[in-house]
Amino acid sequence: MGNHFRKPGDEQVANGAPVPEAATASPVSVDETGDLFSQAAAPEQAAQPVADPFAYAPAPEQVPAVPEVPSVPSLDAVPSPDAAPAADQSLFSIPSPAEPAHADVFMTQAAPALDSSDESEQRQIDDVNEALTSPDFTSVFAPVQESRKQMAREAGVEPVILMEHLTKIYAAQPNKPALDDVNLEIYPGEFVFLVGHSGSGKTTLLSTMIRDVKPTSGRILVAGQDLMRIKNRKVPFLRRQIGAVFQDFRLLPNKTAYENVAFALECIGKPKAVIRSQVPEVLRLVGLADQMDSMPDQLSGGEQQRVAVARAMVNRPPLLICDEPTGNLDPAISLGIMKLLERINRTGTTVIVATHDREMVDSMHRRVIALEAGHIVRDQERGGYGNYGA
Numbered sequence: 001m002g003n004h005f006r007k008p009g010d011e012q013v014a015n016g017a018p019v020p021e022a023a024t025a026s027p028v029s030v031d032e033t034g035d036l037f038s039q040a041a042a043p044e045q046a047a048q049p050v051a052d053p054f055a056y057a058p059a060p061e062q063v064p065a066v067p068e069v070p071s072v073p074s075l076d077a078v079p080s081p082d083a084a085p086a087a088d089q090s091l092f093s094i095p096s097p098a099e100p101a102h103a104d105v106f107m108t109q110a111a112p113a114l115d116s117s118d119e120s121e122q123r124q125i126d127d128v129n130e131a132l133t134s135p136d137f138t139s140v141f142a143p144v145q146e147s148r149k150q151m152a153r154e155a156g157v158e159p160v161i162l163m164e165h166l167t168k169i170y171a172a173q174p175n176k177p178a179l180d181d182v183n184l185e186i187y188p189g190e191f192v193f194l195v196g197h198s199g200s201g202k203t204t205l206l207s208t209m210i211r212d213v214k215p216t217s218g219r220i221l222v223a224g225q226d227l228m229r230i231k232n233r234k235v236p237f238l239r240r241q242i243g244a245v246f247q248d249f250r251l252l253p254n255k256t257a258y259e260n261v262a263f264a265l266e267c268i269g270k271p272k273a274v275i276r277s278q279v280p281e282v283l284r285l286v287g288l289a290d291q292m293d294s295m296p297d298q299l300s301g302g303e304q305q306r307v308a309v310a311r312a313m314v315n316r317p318p319l320l321i322c323d324e325p326t327g328n329l330d331p332a333i334s335l336g337i338m339k340l341l342e343r344i345n346r347t348g349t350t351v352i353v354a355t356h357d358r359e360m361v362d363s364m365h366r367r368v369i370a371l372e373a374g375h376i377v378r379d380q381e382r383g384g385y386g387n388y389g390a
């Protein structure tokens with residue numbers, strides 16, 4: 001296994017020892033939870049024999065009790081949140097490079113959005129801004145350097161995602177590939193927007209990264225794992241290294257914000273003490289310190305999405321995949337969510353966001369990959385949204 005989640009200058013972390021096969025057995029058996037991108041990919045679902053910590057679809061009563069089991073090291077040498085306290089800058093073994101020039105692009109651009117007369121919306125904006133400017137947030141989500149792609153190449157860092165001639169043809173549409181000969185490299189620490197018309201293949205592309213959809217042909221490596229060959233029983237362990245955020249939040253409706261986030265850790269057998277310390281911390285970092293005990297239906301859409309972001313990040317995955325994370329939110333609230341993703345990216349987390357949010361893409365000047373009918377038609381280092389309708 002290479003250093004696919006390592007960034008240039010990162011130190012080797014301690015818990016990279018190979019996991020014995022027996023130790024990789026899932027702590028729970030919840031095959032109905034193995035549904036990450038269920039809407040787009042339902043026909044493609046292969047039954048997963050073990051639990052998926054990022055699958056939050058089932059109603060709580062369907063979820064069996066999670067036994068206490070020892071923490072399981074991940075496939076690669078990913079820093080464990082247990083090994084490093086939440087406030088430790090070495091969380092991702094990131095050196096302390098200078099703050100990038102654009103670091104507070106959202107803070108300076110937030111002003112127009114603050115014109116909203118809606119009090120709840122204003123409170124949400126204030127909550128996020130307060131969370132983002134807190135010294136604690138900065139110490140946990142430390143800044144990282146720009147130009148990761150170039151640095152990674154120079155340093156010999158492997159791409160976290162590599163696709164070669166990747167093609168996906170759904171059985172229902174044999175003459176219309178959803179992905180058609182896609183070639184792509186994404187390096188550790190990049191922030192990538194995926195844009196394109198509806199039906200261009202964005203969700204399918206993201207789904208292949210978590211092996212929710214198996215490509216028809218080609219090659220796909222995620223963190224060095226060959227997803228054309230990976231065994232089904234290993235897929236949940238791959239997914240532990242990938243946080244996922246969706247347009248429809250996918251919170252468990254009968255659990256509080258705290259319980260929704262805690263559940264992600266319970267599913268992978270984290271000790272209760274770790275859960276008790278990390279869940280409040282991550283909820284505080286997304287500006288929800290005062291709403292931990294709220295049920296999803298007591299939260300606004302933006303607040304629910306912040307719970308979803310907290311849940312995706314609580315295990316500190318080095319890769320975060322977001323499928324239209326602001327699709328159900330109004331512009332001012334979307335800005336807060338995107339601020340969070342941007343700040344999380346600056347900790348070194350690779351972030352990939354499929355979106356129709358033109359304004360957001362144009363304001364962030366990040367790498368933009370555009371899909372059209374399953375082809376990559378544009379891949380720009382600092383791109384804009386382009387001519388794609390919603």
Ligand SMILES: Nc1ncnc2c1ncn2[C@@H]1O[C@H](COP(=O)(O)OP(=O)(O)OP(=O)(O)O)[C@@H](O)[C@H]1O
Pocket residue numbers: 039040041042043044170171172173176177178196197198199200201202203204205
């Ligand atoms: N499970 C499926 N079975 C059959 N066809 C599918 C399936 N999922 C997606 N498709 C088809 O694959 C193509 C790409 O769909 P996909 O959902 O990846 O596009 P998208 O860019 O994410 O669209 P949107 O922006 O609307 O979410 C479309 O033609 C779609 O109809």
